[in-house]
Amino acid sequence: xxxxxxxxxxxxxxxxxxxxxxxxxxxxxxxxxxxxxxxxxxxxxxxxxxxxxxxxxxxxxxxxxxxxxxxxxxxxxxxxxxxxxxxxxxxxxxxxxxxxxxxxxxxxxxxxxxxxxxxxxxxxxxxxxxxxxxxxxxxxxxxxxxxxxxxxxxxxxxxxxxxxxxxxxxxxxxxxxxxxxxxxxxxxxxxxxxxxxxxxxxxxxxxxxxxxxxxxxxxxxxxxxxxxxxxxxxxxxxxxxxxxxxxxxxxxxxxxxxxxxxxxxxxxxxxxxxxxxxxxx
Amino acid sequence: xxxxxxxxxxxxxxxxxxxxxxxxxxxxxxxxxxxxxxxxxxxxxxxxxxxxxxxxxxxxxxxxxxxxxxxxxxxxxxxxxxxxxxxxxxxxxxxxxxxxxxxxxxx
Numbered sequence: 001x002x003x004x005x006x007x008x009x010x011x012x013x014x015x016x017x018x019x020x021x022x023x024x025x026x027x028x029x030x031x032x033x034x035x036x037x038x039x040x041x042x043x044x045x046x047x048x049x050x051x052x053x054x055x056x057x058x059x060x061x062x063x064x065x066x067x068x069x070x071x072x073x074x075x076x077x078x079x080x081x082x083x084x085x086x087x088x089x090x091x092x093x094x095x096x097x098x099x100x101x102x103x104x105x106x107x108x109x110x111x112x113x114x115x116x117x118x119x120x121x122x123x124x125x126x127x128x129x130x131x132x133x134x135x136x137x138x139x140x141x142x143x144x145x146x147x148x149x150x151x152x153x154x155x156x157x158x159x160x161x162x163x164x165x166x167x168x169x170x171x172x173x174x175x176x177x178x179x180x181x182x183x184x185x186x187x188x189x190x191x192x193x194x195x196x197x198x199x200x201x202x203x204x205x206x207x208x209x210x211x212x213x214x215x216x217x218x219x220x221x222x223x224x225x226x227x228x229x230x231x232x233x234x235x236x237x238x239x240x241x242x243x244x245x246x247x248x249x250x251x252x253x254x255x256x257x258x259x260x261x262x263x264x265x266x267x268x269x270x271x272x273x274x275x276x277x278x279x280x281x
Numbered sequence: 282x283x284x285x286x287x288x289x290x291x292x293x294x295x296x297x298x299x300x301x302x303x304x305x306x307x308x309x310x311x312x313x314x315x316x317x318x319x320x321x322x323x324x325x326x327x328x329x330x331x332x333x334x335x336x337x338x339x340x341x342x343x344x345x346x347x348x349x350x351x352x353x354x355x356x357x358x359x360x361x362x363x364x365x366x367x368x369x370x371x372x373x374x375x376x377x378x379x380x381x382x383x384x385x386x387x388x
Contacts, residue, residue, distance in 0.1 A: 047311060077315060081344065084312040088302035096358075097351045218339045221283045222346045245361035252354035259347035266340055 037092035045087040047079045054079035058086065067109040074194065078104070078267040099260030103201060107194045107268075119196045120188045123203050124181050131208040131229055133167045133174040142235050149231055156219060157210045161187065165210065184209070194268040202261035205229075205254060215262055222259045226251065288338045292320055295341050298348035316341065 042058035049055070052072040056063040056079060063071040063086075073079045078100070085098045095102070114122070127133075132150040136143050150167070158165055163180040191199060202212045206229040215225045227234060230251070237247055285291065295316060300307040307313055320341075323334045373380050 080311045080315050084299070084302060084310065087310065094355065097355055099347070099351070218283055218336070221285065221339075222343055224283070245357065249354065249357045249361065252350045252357060256347055256350035256354055259343050259350060263340065263343045263347060266336075266343070 037094065039092055040089050042086075045083045047076070047083050049076075056083055056086065065105045065108045067111075069108055071104065071108065073104055075267045075270055077270075078264070081263070081267070097256075099257055100264060103198060103260060103264045106201075107197045110197075116189070116193055116196060119193075119200050120185055123188060123196070123200045123209060124184045126203050126207070127165075127176050127181065127184065127209045129173055129207075130165075130210055131206070132210050133165065135167050135169045136232075137169050142232060145235055146231060149228055153210055153214055153220070153228065156214060160217065160219075161213075184213075191265070191269055195265045198261050198265035198268060202258055202265070205257045205261060215258070216265055222255060222262060226255050226258055230254070283339060283342075285335075285338055285342050288320070288334075288341075291338060291342050291345060292316070295345040295348070298345055298352070301352060302348060316344075 042061070044057075044059055046057045047054055048057055050070075050072060052070070053074045054076055055070065055072055065071055073082065082098075082100050082104060085101050089098075132154055135146050135150075154165055154167060157163070161180075161183050163183050164177055165180060166174050168174040188196065188199065199212060199216065202215065203209050206212055206215075206225060208229060211220075211225050211229055214220050215222065220228070233247070242248070296313065299310065299313050299316070303310045303313070319337055323331075323337050367375075370380055
């Protein structure tokens, strides 16, 4: 059974550390009290173009990353989206809703200090435990659902990248040949560092390299990718019922993060075609 | 290619989301203007298989999903998870008690 009759209690989420100059952590306050949120301290949000790229201005102040670097993004559309995130904060700043800002901060600061090779290795490693390759044998309805929903995505990936992936019902998972991993490594190497941070983020959220690649290659929508990632949960929900404050909460959060990651990847790997058309106007 | 539906539908929904996010002066917000300009620029070709148009539509649909999910997530958070711990007075009130009054303060 996926959900017990008395669903587990949920702690309020503290603001993520990488997302802004939020002061002290939760120690020193009562347990379970929502952390004191920063009030919105700026009137206007605007964008300006600097040497390294586009910058965000909160009133007259320039936005900085948590490690106090100047917040610069390479793409104007991304800067506009980040500015919209900041502008849509009402009385308090809710960092947990500002996914694009968080992603930009991660790309700028690189807090885990990984280089391109390490990022790619972390991403491809997920293939060994890819969600869509892990199949159950029972209940038969779920096994059937997995076959109908996941097989097309796996065969799409195999065809698109000319690799062998397969699926497995054993606890060890599928046996991924080294050539498959190499293909993905060289494919991911064609993305720049920023896009790779986004890709790795999406893979971690969806728990699947295959779903992330089919999303980034625009083969499926975000909603579909999230549905496929949560297939077993959806099956259990249909069987046992939906708990709004847990299921829908997680669903919305996963959708938001995945959408942010995908948009981030696409905006950071802009094709020259788009720029050309915009310049024509 | 992902099953996205009609571009106009995505555009209208996206503009509505931006209106929710921005407030009163939504039409002057950079996001609103950028989205409209991008869609106008790609309207030139009516080819069904225009790649840039499909890329833009996918990006718009992704951004729409982001804005909508963030708004729904925030609403759910506010409703179910934003209240924090109850004060001792509220806890007592749950079972119908009231806290004792001590005029001289706690001993």
